[in-house]
Amino acid sequence: MFKKLEPLIISIIKNVDTAVDGRLQQICELLKENVAHYDWVGFYFRNGDREELKLGPYAGNPTDHTIIPFGKGICGQVAVSNKNFVVPDVRAQDNYIACSLTVKSEIVVPLFVDGRNVGQIDIDSNTLDPFTEADEHFLEFVNKQVATIL
Numbered sequence: 001m002f003k004k005l006e007p008l009i010i011s012i013i014k015n016v017d018t019a020v021d022g023r024l025q026q027i028c029e030l031l032k033e034n035v036a037h038y039d040w041v042g043f044y045f046r047n048g049d050r051e052e053l054k055l056g057p058y059a060g061n062p063t064d065h066t067i068i069p070f071g072k073g074i075c076g077q078v079a080v081s082n083k084n085f086v087v088p089d090v091r092a093q094d095n096y097i098a099c100s101l102t103v104k105s106e107i108v109v110p111l112f113v114d115g116r117n118v119g120q121i122d123i124d125s126n127t128l129d130p131f132t133e134a135d136e137h138f139l140e141f142v143n144k145q146v147a148t149i150l
């Protein structure tokens with residue numbers, strides 16, 4: 001399934017007629033619609049020089065968490081760790097920001113431009129423990145593609 005999505009990601013990235021945010025929006029929608037266990041897909045980016053993340057394009061229900069301080073929640077932890085964070089069961093996490101009561105698991109993969117952690121892709125799932133290494137590799141691929149247009 002992920003292999004089929006990769007060329008679609010590349011063609012969205014290459015479409016210079018659409019603004020960058022529009023292309024990121026299309027990527028979020030593509031992922032949410034085509035991966036059964038992806039129920040909310042969004043990008044967070046560092047907010048200027050501040051030690052906080054700001055919500056970018058996303059697909060799924062609106063969230064109140066448009067600004068997340070570094071260190072807070074799964075997203076804020078990835079902003080400082082620079083590492084993928086896979087959460088099979090959000091109930092087991094102390095430092096977690098709940099966006100919706102239906103969410104059971106989450107994966108956050110940092111996005112690097114020239115080696116700098118500039119943001120992340122965040123996926124929420126209503127399924128318990130759905131993520132494998134294939135998700136991590138695919139989302140790393142997505143972020144590498146996105147890095148080329150930032």
Ligand code: SME
Nearest residue numbers: 063073074075096097099
């Ligand atoms: N759950 C995230 C907050 C962002 S929402 O999932 C959209 C966290 O703990 O950082």
